[in-house]
Amino acid sequence: MWTAAISIFPRMFDALTGGDGVVGRAIARDLLSFRVIDPRDHTDDRHATVDDRPYGGGPGMVMKAEPLTRALNEARAAAPGPVTTVFLSPQGRKFDHRVAAELAEMDCLVFVAGRYEGVDERFVRREVDLELSLGDFVLSGGELAVMVVLDAVARLLPGTLGNAESVDAESHADGLLDHPHFTRPASFGGEPVPDVLLGGDHGAVARWRRKEALGRTWQRRPDLLAARPLDADDRRLLREFIADVPIADTME
Ligand code: 9D3
Numbered sequence: 642m643w644t645a646a647i648s649i650f651p652r653m654f655d656a657l658t659g660g661d662g663v664v665g666r667a668i669a670r671d672l673l674s675f676r677v678i679d680p681r682d683h684t685d686d687r688h689a690t691v692d693d694r695p696y697g698g699g700p701g702m703v704m705k706a707e708p709l710t711r712a713l714n715e716a717r718a719a720a721p722g723p724v725t726t727v728f729l730s731p732q733g734r735k736f737d738h739r740v741a742a743e744l745a746e747m748d749c750l751v752f753v754a755g756r757y758e759g760v761d762e763r764f765v766r767r768e769v770d771l772e773l774s775l776g777d778f779v780l781s782g783g784e785l786a787v788m789v790v791l792d793a794v795a796r797l798l799p800g801t802l803g804n805a806e807s808v809d810a811e812s813h814a815d816g817l818l819d820h821p822h823f824t825r826p827a828s829f830g831g832e833p834v835p836d837v838l839l840g841g842d843h844g845a846v847a848r849w850r851r852k853e854a855l856g857r858t859w860q861r862r863p864d865l866l867a868a869r870p871l872d873a874d875d876r877r878l879l880r881e882f883i884a885d886v887p888i889a890d891t892m893e
Contacts, residue, residue: 754783856882
């Protein structure tokens with residue numbers, strides 16, 4: 642997969658590509674290419690101006706359409722095929738696993754990170770294919786959001802993850818939260834590891850994990866269960882989980 646980011650803070654992306662995260666690994670294995678294009682390199686004035694005051698007044702500055710458009714055209718010229726342009730903004734569609742899986746199917750992606758109060762709407766209307774938000778909180782710019790999305794997409798590319806980590810065994814691939822995890826020692830702070838995990842009955846372990854995954858999803862993210870029909874086995878496991886919840890935990 643070929644990717645690029647358009648950003649006036651290119652060095653922020655060293656955190657993504659420099660270390661040994663999934664994105665760095667995918668790049669090292671040639672499963673992914675990534676470059677940053679700085680709109681400042683696409684200005685003609687002495688001060689390399691990328692922002693200007695908002696028409697209509699008000700606080701803050703707006704990113705100019707022309708440097709962004711020229712940066713995007715540099716990306717298009719470098720890409721091996723047609724690009725999908727993804728703009729990270731608070732006004733976007735909420736990013737989730739489904740969107741990550743859709744993006745992982747694309748050949749060429751260009752991510753646009755905004756700064757200041759926003760981006761000239763004519764750039765968004767003319768050039769952007771998909772506008773994405775990470776959720777209802779305020780970031781200071783789009784760069785971290787681009788990195789979050791790229792991390793989530795890179796791990797879905799065939800060959801990025803090791804054998805031990807598989808995509809479809811994990812939380813959210815099947816729409817449930819993960820079950821609890823334990824490692825040695827068998828007792829910590831007076832709290833023992835659940836007996837079933839020490840017994841070596843792999844069927845019983847699998848049922849316990851499924852029950853905990855269903856139960857925790859019911860407790861913490863009921864919206865995920867509402868979006869997902871349960872089969873008869875899952876319904877029985879969830880009933881068992883609910884029957885074991887202490888009364889105090891079920892009261893307000
Ligand atoms: C405080 C400024 N806000 C006034 C109502 C508007 C605003 C402008 C620019 C808020 C945030 C930003 C920068 N944010 C992003 O570029 C961004 C973002 C986010 O803030 N939250 C969640 N997802 C994303 S994706 C890009």
